[in-house]
Amino acid sequence: MAQQFEYETRLTQPRDEVFAWHQRPGALPRLTPPFGGGPDQVTEAPTDGIEPGSRVKLGVSVPGTFGTVHVPWTARHGDWDPPHYFTDRMERGPLGEWEHRHNFEETPEGGTLVRDQVTVRTLPRVAEKASGLSDKLMRGQLQRIFAYRERQLRGDLEFQDQHRGPRLRIAVGGSSGLIGSQVCALLETGGHEVLRLERGGTTGDGVIGWDPEKGLLNPRDLAGIDVVLHLGGSSIATRFTRKNKEKILHSRVDSTALLVRAIGQVPEQQRPRALVVGSAVGYHGTDRGDEILTEEQPPGAGFLAHVCAEWEKAAHGAEVFGVRVINVRTGLVLTPSGGLLRPQLPLMTAGLSGPLGGGKQWQSWIGIDDMAGAVAHLVLSEDATGPYHVAAPNPVRQKDFARIISGVLNRPAVVPTPLAGPRALLGKEATRETVAASHRVDVSKFLDTGYQFRHENLRECAEHILGRTA
Structure with missing residues (x-):
């Protein structure tokens, strides 16, 4: 039997603006939850936005796999009447039926009531037991998913309200990464034009082709770009062998140097006015104890x-050409989709987590949505310059990190976790510089730019990204 589920979100923004936000390319990635049990992974973008006939492919996490195993989900958009409603229906997936009608109603105050109406039917009883999707579980999951979507939509619209201004053309390297994909989506829903730098890609239709390893990038492709953002680089979650070290270093430095050379060859009148490049709090070394670290330190x-x-250093070469340079020194980015948190979740969920390597090291953390917001904020800033520590204002010791995250999962965090496991996987050097690193950074300079954090408190951040706040 099909269930009827309804969820209401009241917003202060006018209906036309809210509906337009949903029409833009980044809406689906911004509303898709990172926790399991629902459609939580966009595997193929919509073919034509939310217009009738447009298809999108997603993944549904298999319960108990912590987002590592997904079942395909294909949805097709149906009827729509802008700015009143649009619909989508599951064509292929793990449910017996799924139809979602998104209604947008004007409120007397001039705001918007978003009324989500879902018709859902789980699988026949035998398949239901195999998949773990019962009617009761489904209703609980829908509540978590739509509460998450409300927080995302509300936060993103507030971000756009705070960053009203001219629509920019932004070229992005590392656009498919954990951070880059969310930054692009946030910028796109704000109406900005994002052109993705793609290795081996063909320039055109939102793409700039380049090949950093071969030093290939046509300067003409950067003409008329307002800001260049580069977040790409080889993963550091690996053994620090000589070969891997060279790859980690050159993937960042060489690609940035290529961007700088290309920017310098763009005629001054068409040259990007800013270059925003990634970095990390690892700039300060491995273990600085309780020292509070600022951007000015060597x-x-x-x-x-x-x-x-x-x-x-490579990025600052662009200053010779009159281009403003910003370095984003990233803290530990929290999301169950990847990074630091994902490999820890199975142990935490099983109640087998605890202080890692003694638990005294400082962790300067930041939630994925604030990370995306912070980068977008610096991209849209007209006067930001130099390095910025981008992390929440309240770093915590690792033992407190484990206790808080496990508490959100309703699990204890009392089992000491030695570094032997990470050392076996990553080796001593990589473990020392990544898993066991300690950084207590000051973020006053970034706060002075006017950015407003969504989650300054670790517990609130964890509740949001893990879907534990209804």
Whole structure:
């Protein structure tokens, strides 16, 4: 038997504006939850937005796999009447039926009531037991999903209200990464034009083709771009062998140097006015104890500190051409979709988590939505310059991190976790510089730019990204 589910979201923004936000390319990635049990992974973008006939492919996490195993889900958009409603229906997926009608109603105050109406039917009883999707579980999951979507929509619209201004053309390297994909989506829903730098891609229709390894990038492709954002680089979640170190370093420095050379060859009148490039709090070295770190301090010791210093140095070459340069020194980005948190979730959910390596090290963390918001904020800023620590204002010790996240999952965090496991996987050096690193950074300079955090408190951030706040 089909269930009827309804969820209401009241917003202060006018209906035309809210509906237009949903029409833009980044809406689906911004509304898709990172936790399991529902459509939580966009595997193929909509063929034609939310217009009738447009199809989108997603993934549904298999319960108990912590987002590592997905079942395909294909949805097709049906009837619509802008700005009043649009619909989508599951064509292929793990449910017996799914139809979603998105209604947009004007409120007397001039705002918008978004009324989500879902008709859903789970599988026949035998398949239901195999999939773990019962009617009761489904209703609970729908509540979590739509509560998450409300927070995302409300937060994103408030971000757009705070960043009203001219629509920019932004070229983005690393657009498919954990951070880059969300930054692009946030910028696109704000009406900005995002052109993705794609290796081996063909320039045209939102793409700029380049090949950093071969040093290929046509300067003409950057003419008329307002801001260049580069977040790309080889993963550091690997053993620090000589070969891997070279790859980590050169993937960042060489690609940034290529961008700088290309920018310098663009005629001055058409040249990008700003270059925003990634970095990390690892700039300060491995373990600075309880020292509060500021942007003005020199780089610390260690491989990743050297990488960050060289990466930033390469970016600042653009200043010769009159281009403003911003370095985003990223903290530990929290999302169940990847990064630091994802490999820890199975142990935490099983109640087998606890202080890692003693638990005394400082962790300067930031939620994925604030990370995306912070980068977008710096991209849209007209006067930001130099390095910025981008992390929540309240760093915590690792033992408190484990206790808070496990508490959100209603699990204890009392089992000490030695570093032997990470060392076996990553080796001593990589473990020391990543898993066991300690950074307590000051973010006053970034706060002075006027950015407003969504989650300054670790518990609130964890409740949001794990879907534990209804």
